[in-house]
Amino acid sequence: xxxxxxxxxxxxxxxxxxxxxxxxxxxxxxxxxxxxxxxxxxxxxxxxxxxxxxxxxxxxxxxxxxxxxxxxxxxxxxxxxxxxxxxxxxxxxxxxxxxxxxxxxxxxxxxxxxxxxxxxxxxxxxxx
Amino acid sequence: xxxxxxxxxxxxxxxxxxxxxxxxxxxxxxxxxxxxxxxxxxxxxxxxxxxxxxxxxxxxxxxxxxxxxxxxxxxxxxxxxxxxxxxxxxxxxxxxxxxxxxxxxxxxxxxxxxxxxxxxxxxxxxxxxxxxxxxxxxxxxxxxxxxxxxxxxxxxxxxxxxxxxxxxxxxxxxxxxxxxxxxxxxxxxxxxxxxxxxxxxxxxxxxxxxxxxxxxxxxxxxxxxxxxxxxxxxxxxxxxxxxxxxxxxxxxxxxxxxxxxxxxxxxxxxxxxxxxxxxxxxxxxxxxxxxxxxxxxxxxxxxxxxxxxxxxxxxxxxxxxxxxxxxxxxxxxxxxxxxxxxxxxxxxxxxxxxxxxxxxxxxxxxxxxxxxxxxxxxxxxxxxxxxx
Ligand SMILES: [Zn+2]
Numbered sequence: 001x002x003x004x005x006x007x008x009x010x011x012x013x014x015x016x017x018x019x020x021x022x023x024x025x026x027x028x029x030x031x032x033x034x035x036x037x038x039x040x041x042x043x044x045x046x047x048x049x050x051x052x053x054x055x056x057x058x059x060x061x062x063x064x065x066x067x068x069x070x071x072x073x074x075x076x077x078x079x080x081x082x083x084x085x086x087x088x089x090x091x092x093x094x095x096x097x098x099x100x101x102x103x104x105x106x107x108x109x110x111x112x113x114x115x116x117x118x119x120x121x122x123x124x125x126x127x128x
Numbered sequence: 129x130x131x132x133x134x135x136x137x138x139x140x141x142x143x144x145x146x147x148x149x150x151x152x153x154x155x156x157x158x159x160x161x162x163x164x165x166x167x168x169x170x171x172x173x174x175x176x177x178x179x180x181x182x183x184x185x186x187x188x189x190x191x192x193x194x195x196x197x198x199x200x201x202x203x204x205x206x207x208x209x210x211x212x213x214x215x216x217x218x219x220x221x222x223x224x225x226x227x228x229x230x231x232x233x234x235x236x237x238x239x240x241x242x243x244x245x246x247x248x249x250x251x252x253x254x255x256x257x258x259x260x261x262x263x264x265x266x267x268x269x270x271x272x273x274x275x276x277x278x279x280x281x282x283x284x285x286x287x288x289x290x291x292x293x294x295x296x297x298x299x300x301x302x303x304x305x306x307x308x309x310x311x312x313x314x315x316x317x318x319x320x321x322x323x324x325x326x327x328x329x330x331x332x333x334x335x336x337x338x339x340x341x342x343x344x345x346x347x348x349x350x351x352x353x354x355x356x357x358x359x360x361x362x363x364x365x366x367x368x369x370x371x372x373x374x375x376x377x378x379x380x381x382x383x384x385x386x387x388x389x390x391x392x393x394x395x396x397x398x399x400x401x402x403x404x405x406x407x408x409x410x411x412x413x414x415x416x417x418x419x420x421x422x423x424x425x426x427x428x429x430x431x432x433x434x435x436x437x438x439x440x441x442x443x444x445x446x447x448x449x450x451x452x453x454x455x456x457x458x459x460x461x462x463x464x465x466x467x468x469x470x471x472x473x474x475x476x477x478x479x480x481x482x483x484x485x486x487x488x489x490x491x492x493x494x495x496x497x498x499x500x501x502x503x504x505x506x507x508x509x510x511x512x513x514x515x516x
Contacts, residue, residue, distance in 0.1 A: 007261060010261045019467040033378070034262060034377075041373070041378075050298045060280070060382070061276045061277075061279045061280045061283070061382055062276070062279065063272050063275035063276050063279065063327045063328055063329075063330075064325070064327065064328040065246040065267055065269055065271075065272045065275075065326075065327045066324070066325055066326060066327065066328075067247075067251060067269065067271065067327065068251070068267065068269060068270055069248065069251050069255050069264070069267075070248045070249065070251075070252055071252070072267045073248070075267065078267055080266055080267045080268055080272055080276070081276075082376060082377050082382070083275060089378070090262070090377060090379075091262055091263050091266040091268065091375070091377045093266055093267050093375070094265045101469070104283055120265070122266065122267070123265070123266055123267060
């Protein structure tokens with residue numbers, strides 16, 4: 001990994017999760033996205049505002065990864081899932097539940113955790 | 129509209145060649161294509177070259193001119209990068225230039241060197257075709273992404289790991305006589321189901337191997353082929369390309385590949401054919417589920433019905449619509465930047481009767497190539513037809 005400056009709007013978004021005030025970006029037509037975005041790719045609106053992200057979401061799809069990249073070597077096996085929060089979906093790692101028990105529809109909340117392998121911040125979901 | 133001809137094609141043996149440089153691999157394929165084409169190398173106008181992970185695998189950027197040099201050409205040479213669809217993008221660019229009179233002869237192709245860096249680093253390099261901030265940092269791997277799509281597909285339409293296993297079994301059987309193929313070994317459904325899991329629900333046999341290799345083709349304008357009396361009976365009659373959000377999380381659903389839908393519609397319209405006219409297809413089966421998504425996007429199957437095509441034998445070499453007679457990426461191998469042109473070579477050889485599995489499609493007239501990048505955020509589709 002390249003040791004470099006923080007990734008601006010993305011790191012600020014992780015900060016917002018840690019501060020218990022996570023947000024997403026919404027255009028005037030109600031399309032939701034995650035930062036950084038300057039334009040809604042759906043309707044080309046440039047009027048994007050920060051809106052509070054719902055407290056919990058539902059697992060849309062998930063996989064237990066046993067062959068990871070080197071940055072996740074010591075994390076494996078782990079569950080990567082896409083979670084539908086309504087206005088946006090977010091990809092992250094599911095913790096606090098046996099991988100076998102993760103299912104489509106499982107309700108989870110959002111937090112920031114650490115990657116075991118590198119100590120870097122990671123989006124983590126936990127059952128609610 | 130005039131349709132460019134495939135004058136020659138060359139493909140290296142796909143497999144593990146950790147000691148062979150990208151330039152050596154591409155030189156073998158490119159020279160074979162030039163030799164086979166009967167084209168005077170002085171007539172070549174450009175090289176369009178596909179490669180995905182050259183910086184990571186070989187510490188080599190700017191590969192276009194390097195590869196032109198490697199096959200003895202002093203022409204403008206540009207690298208195309210569209211993840212696993214890089215070579216498909218070279219074909220599309222060449223078809224446009226040949227049609228509009230910008231060029232008479234273009235060499236297309238690509239190469240990838242992957243096994244020299246080992247499985248972990250190759251997994252890492254492949255993963256960066258996904259969204260770094262929102263997918264790679266959430267532990268997503270390339271197999272992981274397709275696993276997410278497979279689970280969504282099962283949820284939306286049904287199907288089972290056993291259906292996926294039948295796809296792997298079929299493609300392995302097809303590859304048995306393809307000497308370019310990385311894996312020439314028959315497997316059973318049980319072998320596939322019992323193999324270790326990589327990313328549930330996908331196992332080792334749902335996945336293409338990590339591959340070194342290169343492919344090249346010489347494409348000429350129709351007029352050039354006629355003026356020079358080339359033996360080039362197969363034409364590229366349709367080209368299409370589609371795009372999608374890079375990250376899966378930003379798409380409406382994960383059990384369809386709209387970029388491929390768009391590419392297929394465009395390519396069929398361009399060629400003036402429909403899915404019903406297709407006799408044979410080479411599709412991007414980097415994972416077994418990808419073949420299902422591909423044949424549905426190509427309109428060869430209705431949504432939700434592609435999953436049982438292999439189980440029912442319809443897409444085998446004995447079936448009505450053979451898919452991946454080469455063995456597909458699954459058994460032939462997937463040197464990422466070369467794949468799209470290796471598919472083109474296969475279809476050209478099947479249609480001109482020179483492919484070892486050509487007897488599966490006797491009197492075949494129309495073939496289609498589907499080359500997908502990443503989780504299908506890029507796709508090219510090309511229609512090939514027997515022109516004479
Ligand atoms: Zn919008």
